[in-house]
Amino acid sequence: MKRYDTHLHLGNYTRCCEIVEKSEYKEKYKLYSAINLNLIENQKAYIDSLDDFFAIPIIFKEIDIDTENEFISNFCKAIHKGIPVTIIGNQVNSNTEYYIWKEHFLLHDYNDWEERKPIYQFINDIGGFLIIHCKDKIRLEYLKLLSEKFPKINFIVAHLGRNANEDEEFILTVLKTFRNSRFYFDVSTITNFKNIIIASKIISTDRLLYGSDYPYVSLKDIEDIRNQILGFLPNAEDILENNFKVLRRQIVKR
Numbered sequence: 001m002k003r004y005d006t007h008l009h010l011g012n013y014t015r016c017c018e019i020v021e022k023s024e025y026k027e028k029y030k031l032y033s034a035i036n037l038n039l040i041e042n043q044k045a046y047i048d049s050l051d052d053f054f055a056i057p058i059i060f061k062e063i064d065i066d067t068e069n070e071f072i073s074n075f076c077k078a079i080h081k082g083i084p085v086t087i088i089g090n091q092v093n094s095n096t097e098y099y100i101w102k103e104h105f106l107l108h109d110y111n112d113w114e115e116r117k118p119i120y121q122f123i124n125d126i127g128g129f130l131i132i133h134c135k136d137k138i139r140l141e142y143l144k145l146l147s148e149k150f151p152k153i154n155f156i157v158a159h160l161g162r163n164a165n166e167d168e169e170f171i172l173t174v175l176k177t178f179r180n181s182r183f184y185f186d187v188s189t190i191t192n193f194k195n196i197i198i199a200s201k202i203i204s205t206d207r208l209l210y211g212s213d214y215p216y217v218s219l220k221d222i223e224d225i226r227n228q229i230l231g232f233l234p235n236a237e238d239i240l241e242n243n244f245k246v247l248r249r250q251i252v253k254r
């Protein structure tokens with residue numbers, strides 16, 4: 001079976017070390033302590049183990065969005081593999097080769113969404129994809145709003161939309177709210193396998209995606225969850241392989 005990953009982050013090792021070390025936000029945001037710098041240093045080895053992947057820039061409050069987007073794009077070009085995911089910046093970049101974006105609320109606030117309206121409109125007009133994490137009730141409402149205002153955007157909800165505690169009940173609410181065909185869900189950072197089983201029952205199996213959230217998880221956890229999917233889900237091949245292939249055809253510029 002091919003190995004795909006729909007949610008991993010790549011970054012410049014030196015830049016990331018410097019930010020983590022010096023950041024004034026390192027106590028405030030879990031993202032800074034959760035990242036494994038050693039895995040960034042060895043990201044090429046992980047990438048080599050994959051057949052293909054969606055590559056998202058590593059996000060900190062200090063990053064320059066354009067620099068990180070360019071880094072990912074060049075990285076993928078150099079290894080002839082990977083689909084770069086563009087972090088939403090402040091202006092529309094219509095020169096993009098791939099129709100996939102990432103919204104991150106460490107960089108933007110959802111209350112400012114109207115400022116980014118032209119970008120969402122652009123993604124909507126081309127039927128593009130937006131990766132977003134819906135981790136609490138406020139964001140759940142925000143995501144509903146975005147999906148209503150922009151009816152042609154396809155969403156990939158990261159981490160099954162889990163909250164900080166990965167509550168079954170919250171995940172269930174998210175899955176039930178966005179049960180329509182424009183919503184895909186990735187299983188990155190899900191540690192309780194029961195939640196993946198729940199998702200496979202509620203969401204059509206052609207819309208569940210395997211993702212790791214490398215380098216925020218250990219290689220062992222990445223392997224464990226993959227093996228559980230393989231061992232316990234009848235539709236493992238869809239989640240690990242087929243759905244990625246279908247999505248790739250839609251995301252690469254037509």
Ligand SMILES: [Zn+2]
Pocket residue numbers: 007009158213
């Ligand atoms: Zn992530």
